[in-house]
Amino acid sequence: MSQMQEYINEAEAALLHTYNRYQVVFDHGEGVHLYDIEGKSYLDFVSGIGVFALGYGNKEYNDAVKAQVDKILHTSNYYYNVPAIEAAKAVKKISGMDRIFFTNSGAEAIEGAIKAARKYGYLKDGRTDHEIIAMEHSFHGRTMGALSITGKRAYRDPFEPMIGNIRFAEYNDIDSVKALVNDKTCAIIMETVQGEGGIYPAQETFLKEVRAICDEKDILLILDEIQCGMGRTGEYYAWQRFGVKPDILTTAKALGGGVPVGAFLMTEKVAQNSLVAGDHGTTYGGNPLAGAAIVEVMRQFEEKKVLENVRRVGAYLYEKLDEIAASHADVVEHRGVGLMQGLEFEHPVAEIINKALDKGLVLINAGTNIIRFLPPLVITEADVDAMLQILKECL
Numbered sequence: 001m002s003q004m005q006e007y008i009n010e011a012e013a014a015l016l017h018t019y020n021r022y023q024v025v026f027d028h029g030e031g032v033h034l035y036d037i038e039g040k041s042y043l044d045f046v047s048g049i050g051v052f053a054l055g056y057g058n059k060e061y062n063d064a065v066k067a068q069v070d071k072i073l074h075t076s077n078y079y080y081n082v083p084a085i086e087a088a089k090a091v092k093k094i095s096g097m098d099r100i101f102f103t104n105s106g107a108e109a110i111e112g113a114i115k116a117a118r119k120y121g122y123l124k125d126g127r128t129d130h131e132i133i134a135m136e137h138s139f140h141g142r143t144m145g146a147l148s149i150t151g152k153r154a155y156r157d158p159f160e161p162m163i164g165n166i167r168f169a170e171y172n173d174i175d176s177v178k179a180l181v182n183d184k185t186c187a188i189i190m191e192t193v194q195g196e197g198g199i200y201p202a203q204e205t206f207l208k209e210v211r212a213i214c215d216e217k218d219i220l221l222i223l224d225e226i227q228c229g230m231g232r233t234g235e236y237y238a239w240q241r242f243g244v245k246p247d248i249l250t251t252a253k254a255l256g257g258g259v260p261v262g263a264f265l266m267t268e269k270v271a272q273n274s275l276v277a278g279d280h281g282t283t284y285g286g287n288p289l290a291g292a293a294i295v296e297v298m299r300q301f302e303e304k305k306v307l308e309n310v311r312r313v314g315a316y317l318y319e320k321l322d323e324i325a326a327s328h329a330d331v332v333e334h335r336g337v338g339l340m341q342g343l344e345f346e347h348p349v350a351e352i353i354n355k356a357l358d359k360g361l362v363l364i365n366a367g368t369n370i371i372r373f374l375p376p377l378v379i380t381e382a383d384v385d386a387m388l389q390i391l392k393e394c395l
């Protein structure tokens with residue numbers, strides 16, 4: 001039995017089986033390539049689900065994180081620390097939001113956003129039966145609050161009861177939103193580009209109309225940019241393409257460049273009318289290690305002109321995947337923006353993804369029939385060409 005197979009067997013004997021994992025044990029990475037424990041190289045078009053935006057083996061990032069490890073890892077949120085302060089200023093600057101709360105994951109950012117929205121509603125009218133409108137086919141995470149607003153019944157049903165008073169509208173269908181709005185509605189939450197649900201970008205008109213409803217009725221718009229944020233679409237946050245600013249923003253995945261971090265941000269108006277001391281907390285969130293990682297990620301985004309790269313290479317990938325869609329009858333649709341794209345097929349894509357892995361290309365699905373392209377944000381046109389060559393062999 002190969003060493004790799006032995007590890008896989010050990011994993012399957014010890015880990016809770018909550019993932020059907022691909023049959024590979026990765027060991028290290030360099031640039032946009034991963035290497036398994038046998039030294040085989042793989043071109044990476046997943047970036048650990050949008051986390052490793054700056055690529056692997058990034059010396060300056062590693063050095064920044066190591067330097068912070070040697071200095072101090074954790075102090076507690078009862079005290080101030082400089083990396084978190086610097087990180088807060090940096091994320092405020094790129095997002096245009098006013099205040100930030102750091103978490104350790106995306107789901108925790110969603111939990112905080114839900115609490116802030118409910119508190120805002122509570123302070124406004126004293127009701128304790130507020131409703132939140134979420135979207136069908138959305139994905140917001142696996143904790144109970146995040147699961148409750150996730151628009152996929154199969155994920156929710158075994159874990160009922162969910163948190164109460166969640167209503168689901170159809171994404172990109174303004175009438176279905178209007179039908180649910182009432183005087184109990186405190187927030188509308190959606191991904192600006194739906195990720196796990198199948199790579200569906202919000203239409204500009206839809207976002208603008210939802211924003212208008214929220215303004216008119218003093219309802220909070222929460223945009224979940226945990227996957228589509230941090231440069232993925234060619235702007236720091238996808239809503240910046242349309243100028244539709246949320247009241248609360250959630251961000252994570254690429255934010256820490258590999259160190260587990262997340263955050264929810266809000267406007268000053270929400271901050272002044274929602275969570276106060278004693279309402280919310282976290283032991284680890286915003287610790288010096290997370291802060292140092294975020295600061296270095298931000299620095300490299302500027303230095304490497306990552307947004308420009310995403311726009312240019314994203315447009316190139318779009319053109320090339322369009323060609324594939326046109327020349328393969330089993331492709332139903334090509335969607336996406338920047339370096340967040342999807343090819344929907346008439347049939348499940350697991351076989352294509354397994355074949356690609358075998359040939360040294362890492363891809364992932366979004367739903368059974370959609371191949372999702374979520375490469376590191378530093379890929380080049382040559383990497384896209386290399387990916388396409390393997391993909392074509394697999395189709």
Ligand SMILES: *Cc1c(COP(=O)(O)O)cnc(C)c1O
Nearest residue numbers: 105106107139140141195226227
């Ligand atoms: C990944 C994801 C989450 C959950 O983040 P975790 O860090 O896995 O908890 C929430 N929302 C969106 C849009 C995501 O893609």
